[in-house]
Amino acid sequence: xxxxxxxxxxxxxxxxxxxxxxxxxxxxxxxxxxxxxxxxxxxxxxxxxxxxxxxxxxxxxxxxxxxxxxxxxxxxxxxxxxxxxxxxxxxxxxxxxxxxxxxxxxxxxxxxxxxxxxxxxxxxxxxxxxxxxxxxxxxxxxxxxxxxxxxxxxxxxxxxxxxxxxxxxxxxxxxxxxxxxxxxxxxxxxxxxxxxxxxxxxxxxxxxxxxxxxxxxxxxxxxxxxxxxxxxxxxxxxxxxxxxxxxxxxxxxxxxxxxxxxxxxxxxxxxxxxxxxxxxxxxxxxxxxxxxxxxxxxxxxxxxxxxxxxxxxxxxxxxxxxxxxxxxxxxxxxxxxxxxxxxxxxxxxxxxxxxxxxxxxxxxxxxxxxxxxxxxxxxxxxxxxxxxxxxxxxxxxxxxxxxxxxxxxxxxxxxxxxxxxxxxxxxxxxxxxxxxxxxxxxxxxxxxxxxxxxxxxxxxxxxxxxxxxxxxxxxxxxxxxxxxxxxxxxxxxxxxxxxxxxx
Amino acid sequence: xxxxxxxxxxxxxxxxxxxxxxxxxxxxxxxxxxxxxxxxxxxxxxxxxxxxxxxxxxxxxxxxxxxxxxxxxxxxxxxxxxxxxxxxxxxxxxxxxxxxxxxxxxxxxxxxxxxxxxxxxxxxxxxxxxxxxxxxxxxxxxxxxxxxxx
Numbered sequence: 063x064x065x066x067x068x069x070x071x072x073x074x075x076x077x078x079x080x081x082x083x084x085x086x087x088x089x090x091x092x093x094x095x096x097x098x099x100x101x102x103x104x105x106x107x108x109x110x111x112x113x114x115x116x117x118x119x120x121x122x123x124x125x126x127x128x129x130x131x132x133x134x135x136x137x138x139x140x141x142x143x144x145x146x147x148x149x150x151x152x153x154x155x156x157x158x159x160x161x162x163x164x165x166x167x168x169x170x171x172x173x174x175x176x177x178x179x180x181x182x183x184x185x186x187x188x189x190x191x192x193x194x195x196x197x198x199x200x201x202x203x204x205x206x207x208x209x210x211x212x213x214x215x216x217x218x219x220x221x222x223x224x225x226x227x228x229x230x231x232x233x234x235x236x237x238x239x240x241x242x243x244x245x246x247x248x249x250x251x252x253x254x255x256x257x258x259x260x261x262x263x264x265x266x267x268x269x270x271x272x273x274x275x276x277x278x279x280x281x282x283x284x285x286x287x288x289x290x291x292x293x294x295x296x297x298x299x300x301x302x303x304x305x306x307x308x309x310x311x312x313x314x315x316x317x318x319x320x321x322x323x324x325x326x327x328x329x330x331x332x333x334x335x336x337x338x339x340x341x342x343x344x345x346x347x348x349x350x351x352x353x354x355x356x357x358x359x360x361x362x363x364x365x366x367x368x369x370x371x372x373x374x375x376x377x378x379x380x381x382x383x384x385x386x387x388x389x390x391x392x393x394x395x396x397x398x399x400x401x402x403x404x405x406x407x408x409x410x411x412x413x414x415x416x417x418x419x420x421x422x423x424x425x426x427x428x429x430x431x432x433x434x435x436x437x438x439x440x441x442x443x444x445x446x447x448x449x450x451x452x453x454x455x456x457x458x459x460x461x462x463x464x465x466x467x468x469x470x471x472x473x474x475x476x477x478x479x480x481x482x483x484x485x486x487x488x489x490x491x492x493x494x495x496x497x498x499x500x501x502x503x504x505x506x507x508x509x510x511x512x513x514x515x516x517x518x519x520x521x522x523x524x525x526x527x528x529x530x531x532x533x534x535x536x537x538x539x540x541x542x543x544x545x546x547x548x549x550x551x552x553x554x555x556x557x558x559x560x561x562x563x564x565x
Numbered sequence: 566x567x568x569x570x571x572x573x574x575x576x577x578x579x580x581x582x583x584x585x586x587x588x589x590x591x592x593x594x595x596x597x598x599x600x601x602x603x604x605x606x607x608x609x610x611x612x613x614x615x616x617x618x619x620x621x622x623x624x625x626x627x628x629x630x631x632x633x634x635x636x637x638x639x640x641x642x643x644x645x646x647x648x649x650x651x652x653x654x655x656x657x658x659x660x661x662x663x664x665x666x667x668x669x670x671x672x673x674x675x676x677x678x679x680x681x682x683x684x685x686x687x688x689x690x691x692x693x694x695x696x697x698x699x700x701x702x703x704x705x706x707x708x709x710x711x712x713x714x715x
Contacts, residue, residue, distance in 0.1 A: 227622060229619050232615050233612065233619055236608060236611050237612070247591075247601035282647075452674075452680070455669070455670045456688070458673075463706060463708065487573065488573075491573045491632075509604045513598065521598065
């Protein structure tokens, strides 16, 4: 009953003309940044975060969340029509959707994607509305040891569940933690790693790092070559979904939702892992698994449902525990902090109207996106026809203004450019960038919680195993590190056995 | 590519050593509780271990990881864009941000990317309108002004 009352109050906030306007602005920007190769939802949110200064917190958060889930819809456009995934969570969409577009089924691919995204996104918000207050209430029992381990779990899970080298991902996380140390020590108030620069006294700001790593680095990579991609055509009349097409993929959407949401809720995983896992799962259950890789509507429906459910699922640990589960939720967490709010269990107690308003806005935003995507997809697709070379200077200048607006200092703009270069090198070296951002956000929380825990226990690390919830979280941290290593070891052993058998 | 991984790993080890060295005056464990040097030491130690592991991982790979570096013209283009972006920062206090950004757009379109003149000028105009109209006038972002007064 409390949930229904809260949601009703949330709709009261989300349906005001101002809120509707900013939800619309957010989802349209999300759709555009998602569709444009080179800037994903995280970079788009980071770029536009400075523009929310002076806005009502709930309005600002509705807009930023709109960019976050709107970018997933936008990613689909470039994945299907260009075969260029807007971000890594759309790789499977590009694989299946673009194959459908090559068969002349671009409209069908886009309409299945839009409906799958809408159904999945909306149902995920329902579960978010139910789960957030329950987890928040439980998390009120948490103290500093649990917060330290929860933040650590967020970092280790991001590093080890991602694709690629675990060592490199952990190294990226350690780099983020190192950056978080710069500035004034949170407990003693002494300066640390500032190298005598007054510009570093407040620490390294999250925004220039995020804009540099995700935005500038991606633009530089995109400008390396001047190849113009071929945009597939999608006709308006093909975009109206047919009941038979949707009925054929209904169970794929349901399975994709389930896997996506469960993966999304786990701190540190996010939509990329969700879509890969969904693709593998769906292949087992699909009616026509032989179509996978050749343009399968079932695979497309499942992965689209999965990435949207995962994006919303990642909001659960962020809102209820204050732990971001992905790069986008890390930016959203930074937005909360900049707006003077602290996500976590107390948020639901102190700011229920804001939380319910934000959740209700996600229902509204998903509906707007469905309406935008069915008839207006060709309009957004026309954006993809503008050569990237003409869009890049605008994005670069916008990034500079975004970084400048955070502190009104050119030093911040320089920091952003430095991290643009660092991000470029990291991409070339195959080092993931999301763990840096996540660790930079979680670093101060982790350090304070660790030091408070050890102070409470008079320096004994036993505090992390004597408290039941801490012990469970510690086991999860160890499992998050050990399980992927074990899986890789088994895969290597299986390859060796297969090679030995072949001889 | 083993060399890139060795280079990145080496740079990170250096960063960790510097972090430990410059925090040597801070207390590690004052009065029975962790001090401001506690986290830098542990994080740097972990960083060094992981960097060494990454270098070892790179060297033990049977087939070196391929790195998709840009070709020579692409690399020159990237370096010129990076230099032009740093020039915007250097020139903003003198010319003002809007003028420096306009000069960047012109240099980017006409010199670096060698776009046709008309689309290049239109792109610059669009960026200028976005900057002045949205940020300066609508959002009241106080960008650095220079000798030209804007």
